[in-house]
Amino acid sequence: MPRHVAIIMDGNGRWARARGLPRIAGHRQGAEAVRRTVVSGLELGIEYLTIFAFSSENWKRPEREIDDLMGLLRLYLRAEIGELSRQGVRVRFIGDRNRLSRDIRSLIDEAERTTDANQAITLTIALNYGSRQEIVRAVRRLARDVATGALVPEDVDEAMFGRYLDTSEMPDPDLLIRTSGEQRLSNFLLWQSAYTELVYLPTLWPDFEKADLENAVVAFQRRERRYGASSG
Numbered sequence: 269m270p271r272h273v274a275i276i277m278d279g280n281g282r283w284a285r286a287r288g289l290p291r292i293a294g295h296r297q298g299a300e301a302v303r304r305t306v307v308s309g310l311e312l313g314i315e316y317l318t319i320f321a322f323s324s325e326n327w328k329r330p331e332r333e334i335d336d337l338m339g340l341l342r343l344y345l346r347a348e349i350g351e352l353s354r355q356g357v358r359v360r361f362i363g364d365r366n367r368l369s370r371d372i373r374s375l376i377d378e379a380e381r382t383t384d385a386n387q388a389i390t391l392t393i394a395l396n397y398g399s400r401q402e403i404v405r406a407v408r409r410l411a412r413d414v415a416t417g418a419l420v421p422e423d424v425d426e427a428m429f430g431r432y433l434d435t436s437e438m439p440d441p442d443l444l445i446r447t448s449g450e451q452r453l454s455n456f457l458l459w460q461s462a463y464t465e466l467v468y469l470p471t472l473w474p475d476f477e478k479a480d481l482e483n484a485v486v487a488f489q490r491r492e493r494r495y496g497a498s499s500g
């Protein structure tokens with residue numbers, strides 16, 4: 269079983285368009301798919317589930333859609349944290365929190381605080397996340413530590429750099445799934461995905477079910493991970 273599964277949840281807009289519905293309807297069903305997927309992850313014994321909810325590039329979308337997405341997130345955090353906590357879900361967030369509204373920031377803090385001791389699965393929600401921005405933020409903090417003398421450049425290696433990233437507390441993803449047939453990383457977990465198996469599924473995110481997660485896990489299990497070594 270992969271320990272850490274990351275998901276680029278794509279296809280909400282197309283799901284809605286195919287039904288003649290507004291995009292928000294696709295995002296709403298997408299939030300339902302998130303609920304289902306957390307349960308599936310728990311049932312399959314996945315330890316870390318990381319989902320791309322809002323990218324640092326998504327601010328380019330129409331203001332109305334951004335408001336809808338933030339509204340959904342508010343709703344999800346308010347309505348679900350109790351249930352997630354009962355299920356033993358530890359909730360974390362990655363991404364730059366500075367641009368998020370104050371009320372969302374406090375919902376995030378509260379979600380992290382109230383679920384901190386849970387151990388069944390860690391659900392990490394990437395919000396205003398972009399991998400390049402994350403790396404730049406890490407480099408800034410590292411440079412500051414060098415400037416103050418807390419660190420010398422010779423101390424910097426891959427493991428140390430990883431500790432400056434938002435993902436410092438989790439293992440790298442073993443499996444990364446993108447739905448809706450697109451085959452791109454779109455600035456998601458670039459550093460962390462160096463040896464991750466990528467699985468692209470045609471399913472649109474609002475239709476994502478446990479069987480899709482299982483199919484992706486089977487595809488992962490069939491692959492031979494070599495980390496650069498030759499085949500045995």
Ligand code: FPP
Pocket residue numbers: 277278279280281282283295296298299302320321322326340341344393448473
């Ligand atoms: C991609 O679909 C999806 C998003 C940009 C947002 C993902 C958000 C959710 C699944 C719902 C809210 C999340 C939580 C955690 C409650 P798209 O709009 O790019 O689809 P398209 O490519 O078909 O237009």
